[in-house]
Amino acid sequence: MRAKSGRQALPYNQGMLRIADNCSIPDDELVERFVRASGPGGQNVNKVATAVELRFDVAGSPSLDEAVRSRLLARRDRRLTDEGVFVVNAQRFRTQERNREDARERLAAFIAAGLRVPKRRIATRPGRAAKQRRLDEKRVRSTIKRGRGRPEWD
Template sequence: MLEIAPNLEIPDDELVERFVRSSGPGGQNVNKVATAVELRFDIANSPSLPEPLRARLLAKRDRRLTDEGVLVLSAQRFRTQDRNREDARERLAAFIVAGLHVPKKRIATKPSKGAKQRRLDEKRGRSTIKRERTRRDWD
């Protein structure tokens, strides 16, 4: 069971883990041992996620999300399979926690009369400066 928040847990049967050989330095160990973890979590069809959270997670424009709504995380930072597995689960939890935050609605406001007046005065001043640059007296 992966605990995300006090009221949100994801059962292990919803997570699909695949162990593959990692890339990078490591000599023969890299060629022999499958230490990298590819963790897949089907956000679109997960019964443990509330509907608003699912919608927010799927709306994220994240390259790790497939078109079918499956989140694919690859972890190969560490030398051991266990530590990479923990790392992938921690990153999944962080991704879901980021979706728990509901953004506040922006309230549209209008500029005050004073702000409009200051803007127009500034524009008028710039216009005058530029007009003075081009004026030529050829007397």
């Protein structure tokens, strides 16, 4: 299939959205809606629905294990709704195929971030020398600020 511009049209891979070796999302869990894009597009901007709104139900997906699901839902991402649905709006490109790929790549990046287990923080205390440096700096600051006041007349 050839696109109007003479370039080869990008194939749409059916089946699965592959995230990593151990994680993939079936296409039937993704909901794509095509809407008109805002911005540049020439004569087609008011006629062709090239922007893609991709929805993925993180909270109800059977493809994600519980640990990944909880990490993704715990993230404070504005693309996550209160019901746990991840919504991506892709309108960066002028063609539907490129916007579809862009939306899928952004979804894959979001899920891949949830696959990584964050490193646990080890609580530490400041050492004696660090405490002393902090107190010395406070003392220096205090004398500088005390010198900025009104002079006392005898």
